[in-house]
Amino acid sequence: MTALEFSNHIQLAAGSLKPVAMNLTRNADDAKDLVQETLLKALSNREKFNAGTNLKAWLYTIMRNTFINNYNKITKRSSNIDSTEYLQYLNTDDSFVTVNKGTAAFVMSDIKAAIARLNEEHRTPFMMYYIGFKYLEIAEELNIPIGTVKNRIHIARKELKKMLQVYGD
Template sequence: MTAVEFTNQVQEISVTLRPAAMTLTRDADDARDLVQETLLKALLNRDKFKAGTNMKAWLYTIMRNTFINNYNKITKRSTKIDSTDYFQYYTTDDSFITYNQATATFMMADINRAIAGLNEDFRKPFVMYYIGYKYLEIADQLQIPIGTVKNRIHIARKELKKYLKIYSTN
């Protein structure tokens, strides 16, 4: 097979490589790069292709292997951890503290008290929304405009946030 015939066949098949590259990479730019790298490797290694065999399968194999090699390089590069930073992070971060059931009980009691402390006009739409009602359903059931429902839920959230700021993580 001449170099021109080989190049023409590679060009014809390259169109079918793009969807497979997209499936592998899940990113349009990365897929284009993968196809380009595959075609470059195929053209550079033309002498390794055996005439009469399936060129499409050969190109797909090059593409798959290129993807796997690139993926392995990326994961190896990103998994190196400096153990001193690792231990320092996990020993000083409070988010890894395990709380017992008593803490959750106190929190729930505070949340329930805060909700009970809301004005009835705000509490009712908020509780309905919390248990799963949609804005339109709440408006129909309470016979108030949907904008009022949204406003009351918003105000209820602000009040609860103010009352429960001791539990804020920020």
């Protein structure tokens, strides 16, 4: 299928996307934006469409995934995640950790010291994961492959477990 034929098929199917977008977003402006973004993604990913398959279903899938991704971004932005430096992410209110606040203070200071001793390349992804970032978000933020993110978090956990062995079992 040529680019012109594909573009014509997309234009014909575009009309059926508007009611679905309206149903998803419940807002006329957001629905228009969603349809526009769906069509843009479809045109830019033309090579991923298999000729002879259902074009509308492919477009609906793109629209649904785009809507879900946008929704997740919005809810992620609106969540209350503190963006201060790493050690401030650890809970300093020791009251819920244990009844003995003296013991909790020692434990927290040991945890903070252990995290501070981690290599920067392991500490950064570990702390981002700790505060709620997903692996993919960490990979995008740090501009490294997702496998590297998983490996660095794994190594950080292993190192922390070794450093905090006194608190084990």
